[in-house]
Each structure stands twice: as structure tokens, then as C-alpha cells.
Amino acid sequence: MGDLRKTTGGAWGCGWMLLAIAGACAAQAQTGSPITIHWDKTVIVSRSTSTFQVVVNPMLRPGSPIHDSAMAAIKNLGADYVRYVPWLPYPRLAVAELQPPTKDATSWDFSLMDPMTLDIFRATEGHSTVMNFSTIPTWLFETPKPITYPTDPNEVNWNYTQGTELKDPTGKQLGDYYARLVSWYARGGFTDENGKVHTSGYHYPIPIWEVLNEVEFEHNTTPEQYASRYDAIVSAIHAVSPDTKFMGMALAKPSDNPDFFEYFLDHTHHRPGVPIDFISYHFYATPGADQTIDNWQFTFFDQADEFLATVGYIDTMRKRLSPETKTDTDELGVILPTDNTPNDGKIAIPDRYWNAAGALYAYLFADLSRRGIDVIGESQLVGYPTQFPSVTMIDWKNGKPNARYWVLKLIHDNFHVGDTLVATSADSSDFTAQAFATPAGRRILIINKRNRVVRVALPADLQVSETATVDEATGEGSARTDVPKSGTLELAPFAVVVATVR
Numbered sequence: 001m002g003d004l005r006k007t008t009g010g011a012w013g014c015g016w017m018l019l020a021i022a023g024a025c026a027a028q029a030q031t032g033s034p035i036t037i038h039w040d041k042t043v044i045v046s047r048s049t050s051t052f053q054v055v056v057n058p059m060l061r062p063g064s065p066i067h068d069s070a071m072a073a074i075k076n077l078g079a080d081y082v083r084y085v086p087w088l089p090y091p092r093l094a095v096a097e098l099q100p101p102t103k104d105a106t107s108w109d110f111s112l113m114d115p116m117t118l119d120i121f122r123a124t125e126g127h128s129t130v131m132n133f134s135t136i137p138t139w140l141f142e143t144p145k146p147i148t149y150p151t152d153p154n155e156v157n158w159n160y161t162q163g164t165e166l167k168d169p170t171g172k173q174l175g176d177y178y179a180r181l182v183s184w185y186a187r188g189g190f191t192d193e194n195g196k197v198h199t200s201g202y203h204y205p206i207p208i209w210e211v212l213n214e215v216e217f218e219h220n221t222t223p224e225q226y227a228s229r230y231d232a233i234v235s236a237i238h239a240v241s242p243d244t245k246f247m248g249m250a251l252a253k254p255s256d257n258p259d260f261f262e263y264f265l266d267h268t269h270h271r272p273g274v275p276i277d278f279i280s281y282h283f284y285a286t287p288g289a290d291q292t293i294d295n296w297q298f299t300f301f302d303q304a305d306e307f308l309a310t311v312g313y314i315d316t317m318r319k320r321l322s323p324e325t326k327t328d329t330d331e332l333g334v335i336l337p338t339d340n341t342p343n344d345g346k347i348a349i350p351d352r353y354w355n356a357a358g359a360l361y362a363y364l365f366a367d368l369s370r371r372g373i374d375v376i377g378e379s380q381l382v383g384y385p386t387q388f389p390s391v392t393m394i395d396w397k398n399g400k401p402n403a404r405y406w407v408l409k410l411i412h413d414n415f416h417v418g419d420t421l422v423a424t425s426a427d428s429s430d431f432t433a434q435a436f437a438t439p440a441g442r443r444i445l446i447i448n449k450r451n452r453v454v455r456v457a458l459p460a461d462l463q464v465s466e467t468a469t470v471d472e473a474t475g476e477g478s479a480r481t482d483v484p485k486s487g488t489l490e491l492a493p494f495a496v497v498v499a500t501v502r
Contacts, residue, residue, distance in 0.1 A: 031488060032456050032490075034457045035433045036426075037462075038422060044372055044421050045419070050376050051375060052077070052408060053084075053330055058154040062116075069394065079408075080128040081129070086135065087213060088134070089158055089160075090156070094134070097109075101193040101194065108198055118202075129207060129208065131206055132209070138161065141164070143163040147160060161218045161219055164225075166229075171228055171231070178233045182209070184200045187240055208244065208277070209237055209244050212226070215250065216256075223260045226260070227263060230270075234274050247277060249279055249281060265279065266322075279326075280328040282330070282379070283332055283333075285299065287336065312371070329375065329376055332360075333404075335388060339383075340386060349390060351472065352493060354403040355472050358407035365445075381394060403470055409479075410479045411496075414468070414498045419438045422435050430449060441502075455491070458487040462487065463487075468498045471494070
């Protein structure tokens with residue numbers, strides 16, 4: 001039977017160890033998991049700007065019940081690098097020449113595009129924008145038959161982008177289309193294919209033009225095709241708007257497409273003198289259909305970590321092939337499995353989801369800032385049933401900004417290019433933190449990754465002068481400010497906090 005004392009002694013030893021661990025965990029739950037900050041250890045001087053994208057859909061058209069609220073939200077945020085994308089589901093809202101020209105007439109028509117585009121120019125006045133009229137007229141492609149589109153501009157058509165090969169393989173016809181489109185907004189008008197002058201009177205600057213969108217899906221574009229089309233479009237636009245910078249790729253699935261980065265960033269694959277000012281790519285967390293918010297608290301952040309690993313590989317390629325090129329992660333968000341399905345709008349999205357999605361953006365902002373990513377863009381301003389409702393930053397029923405918007409504003413108002421990120425660590429996987437030394441003082445961004453209350457203990461030598469918090473209690477309102485009575489912060493589920501410390 002062996003030595004009973006040894007057996008029981010071992011069991012008692014394990015028991016005492018378990019009790020000690022349990023006691024330590026209970027104590028930590030009461031006092032909070034600590035954050036360690038080394039203010040004298042610089043990680044990086046920030047190059048990162050927080051921003052968002054605006055995707056064209058009927059809810060942004062004049063007369064929409066939330067149009068005015070949406071434009072006010074853009075203006076109130078005051079962000080740079082706002083990405084504006086008229087895109088494929090609404091050909092009449094995104095394409096300026098829907099029919100091929102004949103010797104007698106052309107189909108140039110900006111009457112449906114102008115109202116929203118001018119609204120964007122006005123709402124972003126004084127700030128940089130990234131313009132991307134991403135949808136190529138399908139008649140420029142070889143297709144078995146002409147592609148039709150709805151007469152109703154508000155009717156969705158997901159099948160407009162047909163064909164893989166351009167009719168004009170040189171890309172000149174493609175470049176000419178975009179040069180005329182840009183000239184309409186930047187040079188007061190243009191001359192069409194038949195020599196007719198079309199006058200707009202607009203002279204808006206175009207700081208950055210992003211060339212096409214999610215090209216591995218739209219027209220099943222290859223890296224070689226994309227580089228050729230990029231060069232044609234950039235060369236043509238540059239001739240009419242010489243101060244414009246250019247952004248390339250806007251890939252939907254960067255982890256699946258390393259060949260795009262390797263090919264596109266190699267300057268030998270481009271015409272001489274064609275710039276690669278920025279690259280761009282996207283990430284959406286995508287939980288399973290049978291998951292609930294208790295699963296989302298892990299799925300969102302686990303998938304984010306996979307994306308961030310991809311960012312590391314991409315940035316290594318960028319530094320090797322084109323180190324002067326900047327990076328814009330211009331679509332970051334979550335797409336729930338019910339979006340754009342028969343259940344879209346029938347299954348309620350939990351209120352706390354908006355906080356979880358906001359916390360995910362804050363988590364990405366902190367990590368991408370440490371990596372030196374230049375532009376960190378949340379997606380998207382307005383979604384609604386049939387149009388990715390889970391990605392919206394504005395309540396499509398009342399026009400009020402939700403927690404995703406207010407998290408972005410909290411970050412935008414507190415952290416800027418030139419801030420110093422210092423070495424920061426958290427003694428828990430339940431939350432993350434990043435400390436910044438800013439011209440306005442020392443601040444700590446803290447994100448609760450969990451669907452439960454988390455307690456965080458700040459270093460004892462710091463005094464918290466104020467916290468600004470977005471959580472479930474703030475709802476569709478702006479961040480709540482408080483003056484904590486101690487250095488232990490209690491974070492509601494998925495709360496995002498900026499603590500100002502002395």
C-alpha cells in the first residue's frame with residue numbers, strides 16, 4: 001500500500017497549493033490585476049492616426065431620416081484620412097458612366113453621386129480624405145453579354161462587377177475614366193470621349209486616392225492585373241491632380257494573399273515614376289453562427305491576434321521592398337453571421353455587442369500603434385439591415401452614434417501622432433493597456449476584453465486625475481468622465497477607458 005504519510009502529505013501539499021492560488025486569485029479579484037508601466041522606456045513615437053470609413057448606401061442620401069445625423073457625426077469627429085467609398089451594390093450611386101460611349105453620345109451623369117460626395121467634402125472640410133470610387137464601369141470589361149443594373153438607385157445589385165479582362169488591355173480607357181471622374185470634382189469639369197465639355201464648377205482638393213477595393217474579390221483580379229491597372233489609373237489621375245497621393249490594394253483577406261504584397265510592393269513591377277504612397281488592407285472578426293456574446297469575448301480578440309500576426313509579416317515585406325510606403329488598415333470591424341441573410345434585422349443585436357466591437361477597435365488601435373501603422377480605420381459609418389448592420393457606427397433607426405463611434409472619438413481625442421508609447425504590461429489576459437506620454441499629460445488606454453467586470457490596479461505611484469469611459473451604461477452617449485477615489489479601476493464588460501494620471 002506504500003507509505004501513507006507520503007501519500008497524504010503529497011495530497012495535503014497540493015491542497016495547500018490550490019488554496020494558496022485560490023486565495024491569491026480572490027485577493028486579486030478584490031484589489032485588481034496590476035498594470036506595470038515604465039515611463040522611461042519608449043516603445044515608439046506614434047505615427048498612428050485613428051479614423052473611419054464612409055461607405056455609400058441609401059441611408060446617406062439626402063432625405064434619409066438619418067442623413068443629417070450621419071453628416072454631423074462625421075463633422076463632430078473631425079478625423080483625418082476619412083475614407084469615402086461609393087461601391088458595387090449601388091451602381092447608380094457609384095458609377096459616373098454606366099453605358100459605353102457611342103460616336104453620338106456619352107452617359108456621363110453625376111446627379112446621384114454629387115449630393116453625397118459634396119456632403120462628404122463639406123463634412124470633412126479642413127481634414128484629409130481618402131477617396132475611392134471603387135466600382136469600375138462593367139462595360140470596360142469583356143463579358144458574355146452586357147451587364148444590367150436596377151433603375152432604382154436604392155436597389156441592391158451584388159452582381160454588377162462582372163468580367164476579369166479589360167477590353168483595352170493597355171488600361172488607357174480605364175485610366176481615362178478615372179481622370180475624368182477626378183477632374184469633375186477637382187478641376188471644374190472635363191472633356192468627354194466625343195470632345196464635349198462637362199462643367200461642374202467644383203475645385204475640391206483630392207489629398208489621397210485609393211485605387212479600387214478588395215480587388216482579389218472584385219473581378220477576381222490577379223496581382224499582375226492589379227499592378228497594371230493601378231499604374232494606368234495613377235498615371236491618368238496624376239496628370240490632372242498632381243498633388244494627389246495614392247493608396248493601393250485595399251485587400252479583403254491579407255492573410256490569404258501574400259503574393260499581392262510581394263508583387264505590388266516591388267517597384268520593378270510598376271511603370272517608372274509611379275508612386276506607392278500607401279498600401280491598405282482590411283480585417284473583420286467573424287464569429288460562428290452558433291456563438292453568443294460569451295463566445296465573442298474570446299473569438300473577437302483571438303481573431304484579432306491572428307490578424308496582427310499577419311500585419312507583422314506584411315510590414316516586414318513593406319520595409320524590405322518599399323520602406324517609404326505607409327500603411328492604412330482602413331476597414332476594421334466585426335461582421336456578425338446574420339448580416340445580409342434572411343435573418344438580417346429579425347434577430348436583435350445585443351446592446352453589449354456594440355461595446356464588444358468598440359473594445360476590439362481599441363485593442364487593434366493599441367497594438368497597431370505599437371507597430372507603427374500609420375492609419376487605423378474603423379468600418380463603417382452607416383450600416384443597416386441588408387447592408388451589414390453589425391458594422392455600423394450609427395443607429396440606423398434614430399441616427400445616434402453607438403459605442404463603436406464613441407470609442408473611436410475617445411481615442412481620436414486623446415491620442416495623436418507624436419505621442420510617446422511607453423513599455424506597458426498587464427498581469428491578466430482579461431484586459432490590455434497601453435500608456436502614452438502626450439503633450440496634454442500621461443494617459444493610459446485600458447480595454448476590458450471580457451463580458452464581465454474586470455478590476456485593474458494602476459501603479460501605486462500614480463494618481464488618477466480623471467477617467468473617460470465608454471461602456472454599456474453610456475449607451476448611445478459620449479464617454480463618461482469620473483474622478484476615481486482609488487487607483488483600482490472597475491471596468492464594466494467591454495469597457496474602454498482613458499485614464500489621465502499624474
